[in-house]
Amino acid sequence: MMLDHALIQVPCPICGADSPRRLAEEGPLGIVECGGCHLVYVNPRRREPQAHYHGEREIVIRKYGPILRGERAHNRDPNYQQELGVLRRLKPSGQLLDVGTHCGFFLRMARGMGWTLTGVEPSPVGAQLAREFYGLNVVNASVEGAGFPDRSFDVVTLVDVFEHVDQPLELLAEVRRVLRDDGLLFVKVPNGRYSLFKYQLIRQLLRVREVEIFDAKEHVVHYTAETLAATLGASGFRLKLAFVPLPIQDGPWWKCALRSVAYRLARARHALGGGFGPLATDIAMVAEKTRVESTLRGAGPPTRTAAWSTTDDGR
Numbered sequence: 001m002m003l004d005h006a007l008i009q010v011p012c013p014i015c016g017a018d019s020p021r022r023l024a025e026e027g028p029l030g031i032v033e034c035g036g037c038h039l040v041y042v043n044p045r046r047r048e049p050q051a052h053y054h055g056e057r058e059i060v061i062r063k064y065g066p067i068l069r070g071e072r073a074h075n076r077d078p079n080y081q082q083e084l085g086v087l088r089r090l091k092p093s094g095q096l097l098d099v100g101t102h103c104g105f106f107l108r109m110a111r112g113m114g115w116t117l118t119g120v121e122p123s124p125v126g127a128q129l130a131r132e133f134y135g136l137n138v139v140n141a142s143v144e145g146a147g148f149p150d151r152s153f154d155v156v157t158l159v160d161v162f163e164h165v166d167q168p169l170e171l172l173a174e175v176r177r178v179l180r181d182d183g184l185l186f187v188k189v190p191n192g193r194y195s196l197f198k199y200q201l202i203r204q205l206l207r208v209r210e211v212e213i214f215d216a217k218e219h220v221v222h223y224t225a226e227t228l229a230a231t232l233g234a235s236g237f238r239l240k241l242a243f244v245p246l247p248i249q250d251g252p253w254w255k256c257a258l259r260s261v262a263y264r265l266a267r268a269r270h271a272l273g274g275g276f277g278p279l280a281t282d283i284a285m286v287a288e289k290t291r292v293e294s295t296l297r298g299a300g301p302p303t304r305t306a307a308w309s310t311t312d313d314g315r
């Protein structure tokens, strides 16, 4: 299968402005801040940032076989447990839709918890493996292409997915349509502030120019708590709850130890009302629908967000 790695120039995917300011780079890809709404996004970016997810079955099996066969836990299992724990307290039953299910690793942890589970996954291989190994109900489509009825889900989850989405407002409009009026949307993304902090720190400490921190080939938007909340607000959602999720742990022990320390500090800062500083590796938000249908498409977020690259952050 040929992957399309052509690069394209794109305007801000939220407000449509074309006034980017360069913050960082990964090879030919730029990480830029929008002059209009302060969203950080990748420009230029790959034309098909998700193309590799449509890979061959053998490659996916080679990578994830032991997890699919239940011989080994997924390193994200503690993350999934924490996230599901929060959702269970808020909405313990009903219809749950997981958008971007991949091989079903998140959804498999939600089995037996009280929800009726549906996944939607554009990759035919991912959708098939989730059905085959975990018996999950996964529709092979994009959520926009799946044609779910209006107001058919109580919970919609976007776990480590939304940062991959190059048209976030279109996705959220569809999520809003399929969500019941008292339904909940759960979004978890990497924290853009953490990525920029790590990028600057590593370049300073190691005196290197080239570091890959942003996963910019695939992660096309780098949200902060402010830009994520503004994006949700512009799409007819109101923030109900936000928390610092556990870091995704992989790599050597010392990296895991550093992330654990950063997590404790980030939780403490958040608990004291300090928001999501550069030590929070990720951002988790639960949102509910606002009553009025949003008409903000193209008009930008309802409020201007704080400048992203200011150095107000916890040191």
Ligand SMILES: [Zn+2]
Pocket (backbone or CB within 6 Å): 012, 013, 014, 015, 016, 017, 034, 035, 036, 037, 038, 039
């Ligand atoms: Zn913008």
